Amino acid sequence: MTRMDASHTAKRKVLISGASISGPALAYWLHRSGFAVTVVEKAGALRGGGYPIDVRGTAIEVVRRMGILPRLQDAHIDSRRYTFLNADGSIAASVAGAVAGSVEGQDLEVRRGDLAAALYSIVRDDVEFLFNDSIDTLDQSGQGVDVTFRGGRRRTFDLVVGADGMHSSTRESLFGPEERFHRYLGYCFAIFTMPNTFGLSRELMMWNAPGKAAALYAVGDNDELHAFLNFHQPEPPFDALRNPGAQRDLVARVFAGAGWEVPAMLSAMRDADDLFFDTAGQIRMPHWSSGRVALVGDAAYAPSFLTGQGSSLALVGAYMLAGALAANRDHTAAFAAYERDVRGFVGMNQALVDNGAATLFPTTAQALEQRNTMLRSLLTMPSATARPAYSAITLREFAPIS
Secondary structure (H helix, E strand, O other), X not given: XXXXXXXXXXXXXXXXXXXXXXXXXXXXXXHHOOOEEEEEEOOOXXXXXXXXXXXXXXXXXXXXXXXXXXHHHHHOOXXXXXXXXXXXXXXXXXXXXXXXXXXXXXXXXXXXXXXXXXXXXXXXXXXXXXXXXXXXXXXXXXXXXEXXXXXXXXXXXXXXXXXXXXXXXXXXXXXXXXXXXXXXXEEEEEEXXXXXXXXXXXXXXEEEEOOEEEEEEEOOOOOEEEEEEEEEOOOOXXXXXXXXHHHHHHHHHHOOOOOOOHHHHHHHHHHOOOOEEEEEEEEOOOOOEEOOEEXXXXXXXXXXXOOOXXXXXXXXXXXXXXXXXXXXXXXXXXXXXXXXXXXXXXXXXXXXXXXXXXXXXXXXXXXXXXXXXXXXXXXXXXXXXXXXXXXXXXXXXXXXXX
């Protein structure tokens, strides 16, 4: 990537909405290329903890170039066993972590908060963060983007990037309602934490019935478990998406009468203060930018948790967008290059759902038995090989301003 003269880029001001994964990653690379970067985040502080996420393939190279790979390796969740249960609670398959897990040295699994904290640690001293605030309005009628924040302040930026997740308000204000771009994949899920009263240590246990899954995930030896309830739902439950009470009622109704530890999970869900409920879906857009505003990560191309590629796409997309902006003074050319270089990679990863990524959650008894047979065969399979979609993109060499 062509080295840019510092005086040529130093005054370009960029506002990034969202301080989760793609936002801080983009801020890091833009700062290194001489941009003045501001990140606005509606939460009052960095979010810690969180459910486990994967960093795979090309994204491993991105975090290596950022200097945080050793930190993430230290935070890697080293699961020892994955146990899959039948509807009556009996064991359907039990797979050692080393067999069921990632390609050796190529994949990492960390808590989402650990990745966010690692990214924040390398940008917090160089980038302006505005916590507890968000974008209210965007006006592109002038030579920049006039931004009014919900907190009342007004500022002008050369560029704005929405890195504010699958339910991006930046995308909605620019392109319209989410429904235009949302591809529902037929599942809903609830994630929360609960006390580890089951004696689980560095392992995952997943109960299944056709169209339903309940998992308890002990990412370490502590007293907390990540609980996961996933179920097939032909139509998205729009009424429940913004109503936590309705979410709890829907999940409890779907899993009523279920065996194993599901009743205890439902009870814990009622009291959980960190319940996250959503649909499994993708964001598919014909364009990721409009004028001086662009989208990155889940806001532009959420692949869904079924692919396990959301965080990796966010990291790679941020790197590629920053590189395009560093190499092209004209934002229109930069955004076009970003889309040209990344869209194929996004498409391959989103297609993982159609190519079997949802097989962990069968909707029929026959498909469930086929899945269990496949899982039992993992005991004799050789080490996993990387899926082409994880690395099917070339990272140009970044030549940042020192």
